[in-house]
């Protein structure tokens with residue numbers, strides 16, 4: 001499998017280089033040149049298999065030229081061994097035909113562990129084989145950073161620098177990032193929003209001298225390897241609910257569009273997904289765009305679901321690329337217009353997007369009410385991101401089973417959950433000492449030169 005840039009100008013790459021590169025050199029995102037399709041029989045055979053086995057079969061067509069089959073199986077096995085649930089991604093029923101896919105049993109209690117744990121294994125495998133070292137830089141609105149740190153801490157071939165918006169992540173999220181003691185882990189508190197952090201990471205990738213000097217690698221959700229790892233749980237959930245003999249719908253709490261785009265890939269691979277519902281909080285640029293075709297950047301309004309507080313949704317570029325029939329020139333043009341504040345999706349492309357995606361938003365009040373109501377009706381405590389999802393999903397329930405993705409454990413956002421339920425959710429026992437550990441916090445200005453200087457000074461690779 002070869003990978004091409006959404007903007008059509010960067011060289012095509014194999015899987016390992018796509019993974020190590022992150023952002024393409026033309027500013028685009030890598031996508032597979034063709035989409036592998038699993039037959040009805042192959043999908044039917046996935047039902048009831050262990051998560052790791054499904055992962056191997058679903059991802060294999062994307063990586064088969066990069067890895068030996070048993071090496072890849074070993075990477076998958078190590079990636080998920082530390083999860084706190086044997087099913088890895090268990091399904092829970094919320095109501096008639098409404099299910100919750102619990103994606104928070106990994107080491108940092110959010111769905112990002114699914115991709116990050118595997119990418120850590122794949123980086124180590126490839127870098128060791130090539131005798132190479134890299135500097136990983138990532139922006140986080142809270143969950144990516146801790147997941148990346150958990151995945152890469154202590155690895156020899158990697159220095160990890162995580163940029164998070166100072167004062168805008170929850171205390172649990174911050175502590176998960178600032179308490180690891182390994183020398184290759186560096187957490188930078190940036191004076192700005194998540195969008196600023198993400199923009200500075202993109203700037204670093206576009207500073208080719210710096211990029212080449214430090215061996216920059218990215219593990220944000222723009223990294224195709226991350227999106228790929230997230231395709232797997234759409235297959236485990238849908239086959240558990242009767243696919244491929246029956247259609248299944250999904251509602252996904254969405255920020256950077258990585259998780260839901262994985263659902264789009266699953267659908268292209270042949271999984272019978274009826275509706276893919278994008279659920280946003282009050283930062284609803286995606287809901288507005290999917291409704292009207294107008295992608296206009298506003299200002300970020302901090303919410304109780306902070307991991308979705310973004311205006312520029314990076315992976316949406318991949319969905320646009322498919323909607324524009326793979327026309328890299330058209331995507332490059334839209335992204336140029338985005339620098340001026342926004343763009344209008346063409347009629348044909350909007351139709352193509354609406355054929356795949358439906359959308360909805362939840363206000364702050366609706367999110368809190370969804371947490372309160374779900375606890376009363378089912379005994380389930382939701383994190384605020386998941387509550388955005390269930391709120392939106394409830395407008396789309398019907399005869400097709402609906403699966404809402406539970407993107408984080410409620411204990412990761414205890415203040416919002418306590419405000420809605422009156423009870424403070426407890427951390428799982430394996431993390432109970434988080435508040436007793438020492439923190440290392442490095443405050444830096446929202447300024448490219450300042451951030452690059454810190455990285456140059458601290459990296460060992």
Ligand SMILES: *Cc1c(COP(=O)(O)O)cnc(C)c1O
Nearest residue numbers: 143255256257258259307407408
């Ligand atoms: C990252 C994150 C999201 C948003 O996922 P995207 O792939 O960026 O759309 C939603 N909920 C939680 C808890 C997250 O950590």
